[in-house]
Amino acid sequence: MEKRLVQEVRRRAEGRCEYCRMPEPFYPAPFVIDHIIARQHGGATHTENLALACFRCNLYKDPNIAGLDPLLGELAPLFHPRHDSWADHFAWTGAELVGRTAIGRATVAVLAINHPDSVAVRESLIAEGVFDR
Numbered sequence: 001m002e003k004r005l006v007q008e009v010r011r012r013a014e015g016r017c018e019y020c021r022m023p024e025p026f027y028p029a030p031f032v033i034d035h036i037i038a039r040q041h042g043g044a045t046h047t048e049n050l051a052l053a054c055f056r057c058n059l060y061k062d063p064n065i066a067g068l069d070p071l072l073g074e075l076a077p078l079f080h081p082r083h084d085s086w087a088d089h090f091a092w093t094g095a096e097l098v099g100r101t102a103i104g105r106a107t108v109a110v111l112a113i114n115h116p117d118s119v120a121v122r123e124s125l126i127a128e129g130v131f132d133r
C-alpha cells in the first residue's frame with residue numbers, strides 16, 4: 001500500500017482504532033490499515049475504504065462486511081467508519097462497548113470488541129486515565 005495512503009489514514013484516525021477506539025500508543029501490537037469493504041468483496045484501496053484498526057478488530061473482522069445482530073438475530077452491515085457516525089452506533093458501559101443499533105451490536109459481536117482480554121486492557125487504561133471514552 002502506498003505510504004501516502006497509510007499516512008493519510010493514520011492522520012485521520014488520530015491514533016485510535018476506528019472500531020473499538022483503542023489508542024495505538026497503549027496497545028501491544030501495531031495497528032493495521034483495514035479495508036472496510038474487503039478486497040474480496042471488491043473494496044478498493046482508497047482512503048474512503050480504509051480505516052485504522054487495532055490488531056484484534058482487524059483479525060476478527062477479516063473479510064466480513066456484515067454480521068448477525070445478537071438482539072434481533074437479523075443480518076446487519078458492520079459499522080462503516082467512513083459512512084456511519086461512531087456515537088450513533090456505540091456507547092460505553094464501563095470498559096465494555098455496547099451496540100446502540102443493529103449495526104453497532106453486530107460489529108461488537110463480529111469484531112469481539114468485548115473479548116475479556118480487550119476489556120481488561122481498557123479497564124487498565126481507564127484506571128491510568130489514558131483511555132478517553
Ligand SMILES: [Zn+2]
Binds near residue numbers: 022
Ligand atoms: Zn479495535
